Amino acid sequence: MSTANTPLRRFWAEFRENKVALVALVVVALMILLAVFASVVSPQNPYDLANLSLMDSRRPPGFVGSGGYTHILGTDPQGRDLLSAIFYGLRISIQIGLAAGFVSLTIGTTLGILAAYVGGRIEALIMRLVDLQLSFPAILLALVIVALLGQGKAQLIGALVVAQYAYFARTAYGAAKAERGKDYVEAALATPLSTRLVVMRHLLPNCMPPLIVVATVQIANSISLEATLSFLGLGLPVTEPSLGMLISNGFPYMMSGRYWISVYPGVALIILIVGINLVGDQVRDQFNPRLRK
């Protein structure tokens, strides 16, 4: 045990003890870095059509293309270098996952805390709606919304938010309801501080731990959901493919043994999602008082 004293340090010290989670964290951080610096680390800009040659399309890993460099992971049907396409795809997938995660976190938490704090009719209305939605599979909801709104990043994020905010609302509601009755909240309310300030400064921070856990899971879910929608042909346009789109592009070629077009973007996607989930798992275990001895 370390001699750390702040809660954050104690948290970190405990987190570090789980080697699997630690490795997962490093891997996720690495992938985020690769995504951020995609334009620096990729051998090719896969969005620049001038760089692409159809002569190079569907080549196996290790092929030396017309660009004069080796395509380590091969090329896709458009002649894109797969490794570069994966880095850029990671960027899009992570962007969408984070955006959808944070927007749903904000909307969901606001609704949840509002319901728990105000109570009465508003509480009944919000929570009914949330329960109704939770009983409905997110993928179907997202599918229908994307179908109705059309393709594009904003539409996709919107669909993911509608499909996922309810999880945050439920969690925030439960946490806020429990915190609401505690003495420190009563005490804070008894001071001349405004209600808004008490909610923001005292109630909200104490509701955060379970929300953080839900957020990690939901970011991973958003990424996976986006990939699934793209795979079904309802996600982003083909010109700037996310990981799901890359996989989808390669699917028709799989039957003829050109496995790499689908498989490698899939591996990247899985490493990312599994990594986030492993980190989330450890965080959840650390927040769960029932597992503490």
Added chain:
Amino acid sequence: MLGFIIQRFLQAVAVMAVMSVIVFCGVYAIGNPIDIVIPPEATQDIREEAIRRLGLDRPLYEQYFIFMGNLLQGDLGRSFVYNIPVLELIGGRLPATLELVLISVISAAVLGVSLGIYAGYRPDSWVSKTIMAISVLGFSVPSFWVGLILILFFAVNLGWLPAGGRGETVEIWGVAWSFPTLNGLSHIVLPAVNLALFKLAMMIRLARAGTREIMLTDTIKFARAAGLAEGTILRRHLLKLISIPIITVFGLELGSTLAFAVVTETIFSWPGVGKLIIDSIGVLDRPVMVAYLILVAFLFVTINFVIDLVFAMIDPRLRQGATA
């Protein structure tokens, strides 16, 4: 108990009414189906005639009430694309989906709960750690990708199992089923495994979490102190105590598996309802979309209703709490 049933039933009816409004307005507020129904070279007269015939010139609320009136008489409209009643269309595809979903969910539940209890009972053994690692994978890996890999390995590389379609079917009571024939069964295996994997992971996690918590409680301590055999404790006490969340999830999963079947059916070209809905979304075949969503909502509401009743039977506390 009767009061509880009536209360829950009324709630379910209210939810269905709300869902039907949301679905109807959501689907009908966007896009113009006229362009799909009639060819672009049609004259203005034919166009207006078609609009009138489909009732699209009326205000949205009137369309809704006409739709609901028909719905209550069991008429969900006709598909724009296939030009046959939607119910007939969906009904024709339903057996394929049901077959796939039931096989997946039941095998996932039986296997998942057993593995989960083991993993929770002996959390530190390497077998449990392997089980949990598999469950993390099953949970995290997007199911469409698992489907691709299954096809790549077992259909393309090894050539053991077919990559798509339903194979031979047998007619039972006028409905075609795949599972009674060997060929049909071989077609089910890959999509069923694909669909089951996520549920399996979920069942394992639930059963493990439940087991870990229950094993620390006084119930188990006293049962042990009373000299009951471990097997008896697990079967008679533990299984009962962890069963409530598992039953809920099982019920809900039955519904969400139907939803996820959309993905699996697309990958394996399984001619079920999910494939139908994806195709219908692609061509904006509104009646099929609306009917499908309303049927799914109905299914979910029914499942929730049944789960509530089952809970009330298993746990009298819930019954009293709800009626009070």
